[in-house]
Amino acid sequence: MVIFEYKLDGTKKQYVAIEEAIRIGQFIRNKCLRVWMDERGICKNDLQCYCAVLAKDYPFATRLNSQARQASADRAWFAISRFYDNGKNRKPGKKGYPRFQHDNRSIEYKTTGWKLEPDGKHITLTDGCGIGRLRLVGNAKQQIAAFPPEQIKRVRIVHRADGYYVQFGVKAERAIVHQPTGKQAGIDVGLKAYSTDSEGNTVDNPRHYRKAEQKLKRLHRGVSRKQKKSQNRKKARKQLARAYLKVQRQREDFARKTASTLVSSHDLIALEDLKIRNMVRNHHLAKSMHDAGWGTFLSWVKAYGLMHEIPVIAVAPQFTSQECSACGAMVKKSLSVRTHICTSCGVVLDRDHNAALNILAKALERTLGHRATSSSSEEGNASGQTASPRLSLRKTSKRAG
Numbered sequence: 001m002v003i004f005e006y007k008l009d010g011t012k013k014q015y016v017a018i019e020e021a022i023r024i025g026q027f028i029r030n031k032c033l034r035v036w037m038d039e040r041g042i043c044k045n046d047l048q049c050y051c052a053v054l055a056k057d058y059p060f061a062t063r064l065n066s067q068a069r070q071a072s073a074d075r076a077w078f079a080i081s082r083f084y085d086n087g088k089n090r091k092p093g094k095k096g097y098p099r100f101q102h103d104n105r106s107i108e109y110k111t112t113g114w115k116l117e118p119d120g121k122h123i124t125l126t127d128g129c130g131i132g133r134l135r136l137v138g139n140a141k142q143q144i145a146a147f148p149p150e151q152i153k154r155v156r157i158v159h160r161a162d163g164y165y166v167q168f169g170v171k172a173e174r175a176i177v178h179q180p181t182g183k184q185a186g187i188d189v190g191l192k193a194y195s196t197d198s199e200g201n202t203v204d205n206p207r208h209y210r211k212a213e214q215k216l217k218r219l220h221r222g223v224s225r226k227q228k229k230s231q232n233r234k235k236a237r238k239q240l241a242r243a244y245l246k247v248q249r250q251r252e253d254f255a256r257k258t259a260s261t262l263v264s265s266h267d268l269i270a271l272e273d274l275k276i277r278n279m280v281r282n283h284h285l286a287k288s289m290h291d292a293g294w295g296t297f298l299s300w301v302k303a304y305g306l307m308h309e310i311p312v313i314a315v316a317p318q319f320t321s322q323e324c325s326a327c328g329a330m331v332k333k334s335l336s337v338r339t340h341i342c343t344s345c346g347v348v349l350d351r352d353h354n355a356a357l358n359i360l361a362k363a364l365e366r367t368l369g370h371r372a373t374s375s376s377s378e379e380g381n382a383s384g385q386t387a388s389p390r391l392s393l394r395k396t397s398k399r400a401g
């Protein structure tokens, strides 16, 4: 599924209608959750049937398109099944018992209830909520109209701090022909440099949050100074939300671009399987770690790896910074020691560079091990791809030729 996103341009009245649609969706989701809580043992299909019952009992709900109502029931089921999965997989800590929503900000349509005009610049929502015709604002490069309507499987309207957006989920194979480069990279993410690869190249850390921190602090003060429930407080809160949105977008954008560059210039990527959430518990580092946005970066690397059909291998993070990449000796060092100096072979490397070399070596060791044992033991790695680089390279070269 490829997502295309546009900002929406409409009238105030239309925005009110969108809010109405969002509220109906939330109502249905919460009702479905309630019925699951009351009568355990309900399955996804039961919730779909319950949708029809709801429409009968609450006539106002029928204003929302029937598939959009089903999509809302699907959302309830999504929350429920995640809860079940967490229990099954013995996820430590809270299991995420489904909760009622009060501040839902989006509504999802499937293949009916909307019409896209052939010019690709307007969408009309045709259900009873009365949203009507909205203009799409976006860059000229994304052309949703280029896709046949049957391929558009989802239309989602999202309310953000700076307006309303529409996302089109298009079912399309995004075939990127990977140009083989003959290069493999291990990647270490860090606080000093955003990332360091096994050749010693670094990407500087942009520190978007740290840069915006002064402004955010000022806006926070603004909110707390205003009287509760006043119009001015509402305005100040909106301003603050927009500022956060900006930081979030910068971070996401940077992560995506860096990942794209990395994947398109290598044939194999190895990275650490970091449990970010556990690391962020270290409070001294939490803000910086969160700001670095490694989680986003790593998931983009995996996503681009899938698109390019190159292996992205996650390895266990144990000892990657302590081991010597040249001779394998253990060289203990604290977080503040930035240079790896090996006491047994004398090699001197930047700490992160040494770690990146170890990560690559670990990944290659694993793929070689897989190949040596048997082809049937090809377990999926963390990114769900086959671990054999040879297999993938053959595939890509065939596509390129």
Ligand SMILES: [Zn+2]
Binding pocket: 324, 325, 326, 327, 328, 329, 342, 343, 344, 345, 346, 347
């Ligand atoms: Zn050494």
